[in-house]
């Protein structure tokens with residue numbers, strides 16, 4: 001297979017598809033090499049299945065909460081089999097509508113099934129075939145990281161992939177790790193009736209968020225019955241009867257945690273092993289992520305990389321944007337398109353949602369900027385009360401004097417949607433004055449951003 005493609009892409013996930021569509025739209029021909037399901041992690045094992053179940057858990061929780069408001073909904077136990085079937089339907093629909101149909105409609109994009117492995121910078125072995133091309137994009141993504149813990153293989157542990165395919169909800173679950181996936185899935189399983197214990201090695205949740213927000217979320221989570229333990233150093237794991245047992249050191253003392261199931265949520269490892277990177281001259285960093293420059297070039301001329309395999313931010317839209325930039329540079333070496341994630345928003349799909357864009361007050365100060373920060377309570381937003389007294393916070397970081405918005409963090413219902421108003425403001429250099437003068441819908445959670453901006457202006461005047 002030689003010369004018939006302008007670009008060969010290893011993988012067919014969100015990142016690969018974004019690159020393929022960009023190249024095809026410019027008249028190029030693309031081959032994607034895929035060893036598993038079309039569409040990669042996001043549609044098959046990540047965003048779509050997890051958010052479908054998380055949404056149902058939220059509906060179920062809201063229904064039970066509604067009883068307290070006089071809705072008289074006596075929610076029975078959730079039906080795991082039906083929920084999983086609905087989730088499968090969502091996955092299959094998104095895969096068909098967003099990926100399969102795109103391929104069928106686009107005769108410039110082909111897919112070759114099989115495991116791809118470089119033989120040289122211009123040759124990729126796929127099964128019995130050798131694909132030759134002058135330009136490759138590596139978009140192999142990541143896989144759930146498996147911690148090296150004595151005894152781990154003696155228990156039938158879960159990862160984020162297998163936890164989304166359970167036949168029934170376990171009675172109890174230990175989740176090792178306190179990051180995004182642990183919190184999203186931990187709250188979801190708790191709401192479906194599982195007794196959840198989250199064990200985190202660090203001293204607090206989600207370092208990418210301000211503690212004033214994560215503290216409120218932690219309280220909400222604990223009120224729902226999730227047990228959180230910090231400073232946990234895992235020592236070993238063993239099986240006893242039907243239970244998985246985890247021995248850990250917590251504050252200098254040995255403790256044993258027991259549950260029906262153990263889930264690992266200790267991060268994502270890059271899918272960069274066993275793909276012949278050494279033969280292609282592509283270097284990786286100490287974490288195994290492929291090293292790229294801002295134009296998404298690897299250390300090997302003619303080979304680009306994008307998405308999870310290149311490291312954080314490990315979110316689908318970031319990989320897709322990196323892929324578009326890579327594709328533009330592949331097609332036109334003079335383009336020199338670059339990527340920065342300074343304005344890339346990110347959300348955690350817990351309830352209430354967490355979302356962030358821009359920089360934190362500490363990062364702003366490290367850059368030598370004077371800032372005025374406003375931590376605004378959702379209690380002051382009418383919509384929060386309309387919604388049944390929802391708790392949350394909004395953090396605005398604005399440059400002192402100019403009022404330019406540098407960063408925004410939200411803990412609020414639908415924060416993953418509302419963050420886009422802040423994203424536009426941060427990206428295009430808008431100020432708290434712009435935000436305060438913009439009429440917002442009433443009542444709405446977004447109106448909290450306007451109120452927080454007014455408070456920031458008041459603080460600026462006092463400073």
Ligand SMILES: Cc1cc2nc3c(=O)[nH]c(=O)nc-3n(C[C@H](O)[C@H](O)[C@H](O)COP(=O)(O)OP(=O)(O)OC[C@H]3O[C@@H](n4cnc5c(N)ncnc54)[C@H](O)[C@@H]3O)c2cc1C
Pocket residue numbers: 010011012013014015016033034035036037038039040041042043045046047048050051114115116117139140141142160161181271274275306307308309314315316317319349
């Ligand atoms: C549980 C979970 C929930 C998530 N939720 C969200 C969310 O809500 N929002 C969000 O933005 N992100 C979310 N993510 C992250 C998101 O899924 C990833 O950032 C995104 O899928 C990465 O896309 P990618 O194309 O770079 O890699 P992938 O989607 O992993 O695609 C890589 C593809 O390459 C294939 N491949 C790998 N090696 C080879 C090879 N040698 N030969 C052939 N094919 C190969 C794989 O089979 C795979 O299909 C979540 C992830 C998980 C695990």
